[in-house]
Amino acid sequence: MKGKVLKLLKESGNEFVSGQRISEELGVSRTAIWKYINIIKEDGYEVEAISRKGYRIISSPDILTFEEIKDYLSTEYIGKNLIYCDSIGSTNSKAKELAEGGEQHGTVILSEEQTQGRGRLGRNWVSPKYKGIWMSIILRPNIITENISQITLLGAAAVQKAIMKMGIKTSIKWPNDIVLNSRKVCGILTEMSGEIDHINYLIMGIGINVNLDEKDIPMDLKDVATSLFAESGKHIDRKILIANVLNSFEELYSAFVRNGNIKETIGICRKNSILIGKEIQLINRGKITTVKAIDISDTGELVIENAQGMIEHIVSGEVSIRGIYGYGQ
The missing domain is CATH 3.30.930.10 (Bira Bifunctional Protein; Domain 2)
Known part of the structure; x- marks a missing residue:
């Protein structure tokens, strides 16, 4: 019910919503409305209440509901x-x-x-x-x-x-x-x-x-x-x-x-890759290998050149990567 009261208030923008309207639309008493308004205030909303006008939201909290x-x-x-x-x-x-x-x-x-x-x-x-x-x-x-x-x-x-x-x-x-x-x-x-x-x-x-x-x-x-x-x-x-x-x-x-x-x-x-064109360290089961990141393949694998000059495709999850130039594990 709190959510329904809040929805009515937010949909009204800067306009006041009367207690009578809330009561009729939601089928709750004026006392219940006042209780929900107080809960809404406790959640961090600033609610203005004026007699014979009703309620409106002045500001909303920084929450992610x-x-x-x-x-x-x-x-x-x-x-x-x-x-x-x-x-x-x-x-x-x-x-x-x-x-x-x-x-x-x-x-x-x-x-x-x-x-x-x-x-x-x-x-x-x-x-x-x-x-x-x-x-x-x-x-x-x-x-x-x-x-x-x-x-x-x-x-x-x-x-x-x-x-x-x-x-x-x-x-x-x-x-x-x-x-x-x-x-x-x-x-x-x-x-x-x-x-x-x-x-x-x-x-x-x-x-x-x-x-x-x-x-x-x-x-x-x-x-x-x-x-x-x-x-x-x-x-x-x-x-x-x-x-x-x-x-x-x-x-x-x-x-x-x-x-x-x-x-x-x-x-x-x-x-936007930070790896392509740079030397990186691949960590696989404790073994660290220095390679060069060449590209990302069309299917999402990291394309690398190993120390022997061979091209390899690394699948996500196979290894951990540590940068040599500051971008950590």
């Missing part, structure tokens, strides 16, 4: 079912639990903070409250399992595209990191449940360091992690950024699952 995001969202299915949490252990863990229970394709689990956020290889991911975008998307793609690695590239391309719409130029560290000034601002963690020839579901976790201050980044991570705000000096509207990510992701994802088209995704990853 569906009500706050929906006006910027142009998707058909990604994010239309959005599960919002004030605090959670891990959005990926919650998404897997919900997916196991049959939660629908395109559902987004989003939290203002994570207390047990994680990245690849079990690393911790610092996720302070109201400072970033911490979310997971439940996907049920009808594709062959060998093409799963391409979905991670879709996520990277979508985030890159979304951040650039905000006026900030970032780069992609194939396959799953977005970097700014040689430090990570976004990580993507894709996890799968399925068999050899069938995918039950995929969970794509996306963590973006949006408005973190320097003090929010642990001392031991300052050399490898940063935020959009820390590097640009611009406070980013998280509502617009998250909608940009979801809008771009659905566009790229739909083209991929419908007809296998990843041309735009590969183009974005190539054009």
